Amino acid sequence: MKGKEVVVCAPPSREDLDEKVDSSRPTGRLAARNASSKYDFVKVKVWLGDNADHYYVLSRFLLSRMLTVTKIPNHVAIKIALELKKLLIDNSLLDVSQSDLEANLFKLMERRGYGEEYINRYKMMTRFHHQRVPLVILVCGTACSGKSTIATQLAQRLNLPNVLQTDMVYELLRTSTDAPLASTPVWARDFSSQEEFITEFCRECRIVRKGLAGDLKKAMKDGKPIIIEGIHLDPSIYLMDEENSALTNSVAKKEEVISVTVASENRNPTSSEKEIETDREATSTNPVEKVTDSLGSTSLCEDVLKSQGRALDDKDKKMTAVPKKDKSSAEQIIVPIVLKMAEFDHKALLEEWISTRTYGVAKDQEKVISNLKIIQDYLCSFESQGLTVVNISATTFPQTLDWLHSYLLQSIERGTSSASSGSNKSVN
DSSP states (O other), rough: TTTTOOOOOOOOOOOHHHOOOOOOSOOOGHHHHTTTTTTGGGGGGGETTTTTEEEEEOOHHHHHHHHHHTOHHHHHHHHHHHHHHHHHTTOOOOEEHHHHHHHHHHHHHHTTTTHHHHHHHHHHHHHHHHHOOEEEEEEEOTTTSSSHHHHHHHHHHTOOOOEEEHHHHHHHHHHHSOOOSSSSSSSSSSSSSHHHHHHHHHHHHHHHHHHHHHHHHHHHHOOEEEEESSSSOOOHHHHHHHHHHHHHHHHHHHHHHHHHHHHHOOOOTHHHHHHHHHHHHHHHHTTHHHGGGGGOOOOOOHHHHHHHOOOOHHHHHHHOOOOOTTTSSOOOEEEOOOOOOOOEHHHHHHHHHHSSSSSSSSSHHHHHHHHHHHHHHHEEEEEEEEEEEEESTTTTTTHHHHHHHHHHHHHHHEEEEEEEEHHHHHOO
């Protein structure tokens, strides 16, 4: 017709359909709309094993969390997961093997600039979960040093759902059992000397350690990663646990060598036994044990039974025994971290924190701050033994968190590498 034009519109593409705003939804819910996709209604089966005996349904959410662990930003990880789902569905790949899935995923990662370094991290974390390597992250520090915040953020970044607070364990033991624990915190009490104060602090840490036995057993035996944070974490206890585990493994290896030598060459193993005994003596002369030696084998159940006037029988000993690591399990990864804050900033936070506590009387404020400073110095004294001490500041918190993320990935990589080499040796 004269004076009128006809406009021909091209059909919308798949991307346009996916990006199109639903007119039935209000514009205020754009964030909720962007969190889902029409591709989520299509299931993609990922088959496992050489014979494809088992499968799981691909989850964009879980995949994006796995990518976040490799230090890919969260918003980019979500886009990569969606692109992978689109790619598979658009090509009618509703049944795909794990290797093919990862091959396509790695191509998408490289396309966005996350190449070999991130791909290797992804493979490393996959091995970590498949091997069920025991991982225990200890976030130590005094009050108001950022322990809870750091632990929560690391759990989110590393996709670890289990975070345990020692304060909760302390209160549970104090109120639900006959454990010798006081309602007033140790740093708010009076002591005649610093040595007496540290001794009492270490005693309470050992009792809390007994309360953590069940969770630590799950971590060591079942490969269930856990982050433990709180003030009642004495690094010497967990460092000695790690040393004892390493010593047990070395003794077992030496005994294997001895038995093989006797069978093949009929050699007397006296010299090797002397080496083992020397290792044991060297381990027992730990300078950290100056304070903790006086505590002996303090046990929660032992103290409870003594207060009830009866001795520890065989049944109780079995109950209080610290679970030993299964020989067939992978090498454990124990990562203790001590958080430290600048004295001026820490004191300002402590003054505000103490004022909200029931024991926060003005005249006791200096005493509490002094006791907490003693605990911080004690925790930082383990830096000479290889313990990681991290300086916390409000201005550099994101950088510190990013550094801790990288540090833990390196620790996991070392643990998975040793576990892989150990399994290869056992096969050979």
